[in-house]
Amino acid sequence: MVQRYDAVIVGAGGAGLMAALQLAGHANVAVLSKLYPTRSHTGTAQGGIGAALGNEGEDHWEWHMFDTIKGGDYLVDQDAAEILCREAVETVYDLEHWGLPFSRTPEGKIAQRPFGGHTKEYGKSPVRRACYAADRTGHMILQTCYQQCIKNQVHFYDEYHVLDLLVSDGRCAGVVAICLATGEIHTFHAKAVIFAAGGCGRMFRVTSNAHSLTGDGMAVVLRNGVPIEDMEFFQFHPTGIYKMGILLSEAARGEGAILRNKDGERFMERYAPSLLDLAPRDLTSRAMYREIREGRGIGGKNYLHLDMTHLGAEVLDKKLPDITEFVRTYLGIDPRTEPVPIQPTAHYAMGGIPTDLDGRVIMDERNTPMPGLYAAGEVACVSVHGANRLGTNSLVDILVFGRRSGRHAARFVQESDWAPLPPNPDEWASGQINRLRNSIGQERAVDIRDVLQDEMMEKASVFRDAASLTAMSEKLKELRQRFANVKVEDKGTRYNTELLEAVELENLLDLAEVLVEGALVRQESRGAHFREDFPTRDDANWLKHTLAYRGEKGVTFRYKPVTITKFQPQERKY
Amino acid sequence: MQVTLKIQRYNPEKDKAPWWGEYKIEAEPTDRLLDALNYVKWHLDGTLTYRRSCAHGICGSDAMQINGANRLACKVLLRNLGQVITVEPLRGYKVIKDLLVDMDAFLARYRSMKPFLITHSPQPEKERLQSPEDRERFDDTTKCILCGCCTSGCPSFWANGEYVGPAAIVNAHRFLFDSRDEGTVERIELLNTVDGVWRCRTIFNCVEACPREINVTRAIGEVKKAILMQKV
CATH class of the missing domain: 1.20.58.100 (Fumarate reductase/succinate dehydrogenase flavoprotein-like, C-terminal domain)
Incomplete structure (x- = not known):
């Protein structure tokens, strides 16, 4: 069965929906998703979306940019980080105009709170940059974007699972997917395809990722000769519920929660004397592993405590209601009176399908695009996260680069014809x-x-x-x-x-x-x-992006330089 | 602990009628029911079919009847369910395969309620201001994850499938009581119909069923009052 569209989007999380909204009304577009759109994993993001609005203290996008680059251990492409942090601001206002129910300051502005690695004046002290809707910011972003898609009559193929990418003459010609309800194989012939299919955390035992996050988008393009960039950088979030991996947002520490070892010690004082519990995730997770290895896990086991007992009922009920409920439901304990057993949980792939600043998928270190193929969100690597993503920046990424890829694709489909379908496309x-x-x-x-x-x-x-x-x-x-x-x-x-x-x-x-x-x-x-x-970090040899190709002989590598504009690499201390 | 799962099975591709599958498994008291279903699917019978994704009560995929009550399989622990656990598909929707039901009509009713902000006045350059008190008015109904537990548990919906159902009204409430929304008149028109808000008989099953602990009946009551007063 062959269907023809100007553009097809694979994935209906924040990135896919944002891209769809740029194409709706300008092109014939369809969104395929293995889940009903509101089930996408964007909905589980909790703590906030970073944008230098300055609603609760001075802030500037340049500070956000610096934090993003330093947080990413200087592997971030700085032109991309600049776009991320500049466009974050207008993106958050767009969401508000679309009705996103942000929490509010007493003056009625969008409320903001501190988050790991986000600082003022280039690293001096924590800043309130994470715009939030209680601790269900991702849920509200997903709902709001989907609601805009309803308003704009975007066409969805719900519960279609992508199986293959179609390439002819070096151009993207569409995708093949299976309709889960019927088992039928559908060929989608398209001028442009935008992959926004999310991450692959399910390769690890303890993960915050949904069962559905199995890297389908990355694997499908990889099989068709597209490289994957920087896959060796995989983020472990410090605070997953012990054994289950369910995420307890960094917002908890943003509101004042403290990590403690078996002696009750606030051990982050030894690892990050200035940012303490709000150090970036890579550093914090490593500190936790060290504590456990050196025998300071709780009861000698492989977990530690997240202490929220001093935050008070008001903060837990109003600002962190969901994670309070997770702790009650899954651990049977009350975070108001007991510390919570936590361990690092596999959370986010910094790497992914390499793209340029408009979401165009690139095939090599010379940034050669495959015409018609785009990627955005966790599936992609722009790279704005470098070697370690800062909290809240995934939500910024999906929206900013989802939008840019959608806008570029909208222009592309006006100017281009369909690439011919390969014979027997499915x-x-x-x-x-x-x-x-x-x-x-x-x-x-x-x-x-x-x-x-x-x-x-x-x-x-x-x-x-x-x-x-x-x-x-x-x-x-x-x-x-x-x-x-x-x-x-x-x-x-x-x-x-x-x-x-x-x-x-x-x-x-x-x-x-x-x-x-x-x-x-x-x-x-x-x-x-x-x-x-x-x-140690080795800038002389390794300040470069990995491009991995997978073929008959296994995985082979090429390397791509890092784009450095404003901030020269320095030693990374917090 | 050992538990027995009694699961209603039905694959219209090969079964003439639904039947009960019984599976004895070893599990931890702290396991989710979803973990137990996964165990059955992965180790005992690969054909067992249900939806699931996030596994912690946010995506809304795995609503089903568990010991007769509408619950998310990922949000109930075995220790709270007894030694023999009955699992059936949500009531009121067509069964497609085992625990997986046809949600299309349910989701279409949600979409029919214009679940998006309606404004006519020009947008400010920055955010629209909204006081914390105004934001609080619709906080509860922003939590809805469209799992279908409330509508499936509603006797008025069982009696008349044309009723839009509590979930659709919850989402209408979320916008009707948002101080930024300017669609009050058209929203009230949609809700003030025979199959709209008036089919609610205030039975409270929806409140009991909601895994997000939304006070659904109160939200519906507020909508009714808004219609009668012609203002929110």
Whole structure:
């Protein structure tokens, strides 16, 4: 079945919806999403969206830009960071004009609170920059963007899962997706495709990411010759609920919560004397791992405490109601009176599909675009997050670059014709589905996924070295062989979610390989990538972006220079 | 602990009628029901079908009847459910496969309520001002995640499927009581119909069902009052 559109967007989180809103009314556009749009993971973002409005103290976008670059350990492309932080301000006002119910200051302005790594006067002290709607900012952004799509009559294909990218003559020609309700394979012939399909945190055991975050967008383009940039930089958020990984927003620490070890010590005093608990996430997660390793975990175990007992009922009920409820529901404890068991949780891929400042996907270090192909949001790497993303900047990223990619695509589809469809456009996708459905193998997907998640957690998470990464690389080869023998019991067509989980697992295996090989090659420590055998940053050799290609011979690398405009790399201290 | 899950199974592609699947599993008391369903799907029967995504009560995918009450599977822990747990699809929607139901009509009713800010006056350069008190008036109804628990639990909806249902009214309330919104007249027109707000009989099932603890019945009451007073 072939459908034709000017533009197709894959993913209906903040980035996809923002892109759709630029195209609606100007082009024939469809949005495909494996979930109903309001189920997208943007909805789980809690603490706030960073923008230098200056509503609660002096602030400037240049300060935000500096924090973003320093937070990213100078791997950030500074032209992109400038756009991010300048356009953040107008984007937040746009959201407010669309009706987003921000929390308010006594004067009725958008309320703002402190967040990790966000400072005034280039690092002097914390600043109130995170614009928030209680602790459900992401929920309100997702709802508001979707509501605007309803208003603008955007056409959605809900519960369509992307399987393949179509490329002909080096141009993007569309995508192939499976309709989950019927099992039918659909070819979407499009002049422009915008991937906004989110991250891949499900390759780790303890993660804040939804079950659906299996890197589908990244894996699909990777399979079609597009590189993945900087995948070795994966963020662990310091405060996930112990064992479950459910996120407890940095907003808790923004409102004054404190991390403590088994002695009750505020250990961040030793690691980040000036920002303390509001140090960036990479640094804080590493500090926590060290505390646990040195025997200062609670009861000698691998968790620590987030202490909110001094914040008072008013702050918890009004400013942090959702996380208060998560703690009550999942741990059965009252954060007003008891400290909360937490551990770092796999949270965010800084890397992704490489793009230029307009979201155009680039194919190499010379920034050669693939005409018609775009990416935005966590699936993409602009790179505004460099080696470590600051809290609140993911929401800024999805909206600012979702919008820029949508605007560029709107112009592109006016000026361009459809690239010809390749012959048998759904051949690969149908083959993948048939192979899995008809498999007579004996391996359960869950057994492969369990090993993947446990081993990634142990060998390729907050601390890494050559030995652990080499072992992980070998393990992935073994898992891939086992995957060739995977079984799918459900042979039906209607909502075959077992089949879908096998597709997702294959995507995770591909991306884990890119992450591990990239981490093995990068012999330095920068941001979230920490090599115990190379514990310092090495700007002479490694101030550059990784571009990973995956082909017959495994993963190969090229490197792209970092764009530096205003801020020369310095030692990173907080 | 050992628990027995009694799950209503039905795949219209091969089953003539719904049937009960029984699965005995070992689990932790602190596991979510969703974890138990995942265990069954991943280890015992790959064909078991349900929606799920975020697994912590925010995306609204996994609403179902659990021991007869509408709940999110990711937001109830096994220790609160007893040794034998009955799991059925949400009532009032067509079953597509096992616990997965057709939500299209439900979501279409939400979209029919003009769930977006309506303004006519020019936008300021910066934000519109709104006092914390005005913001508080509709805070509760901004929490809705469109899971369908309330509408599916509503006897008025069971009696008449044309009723827009509590979830759609909650989302109308969210805009009707937003001091920035200028669509009061058209919103009241949409709600003030036979199948609109007046089918609500104040039974409170929706309040009991809402996993976000929204006081749905109170919100509907405020909408009714606004219609009668012709102002918010």
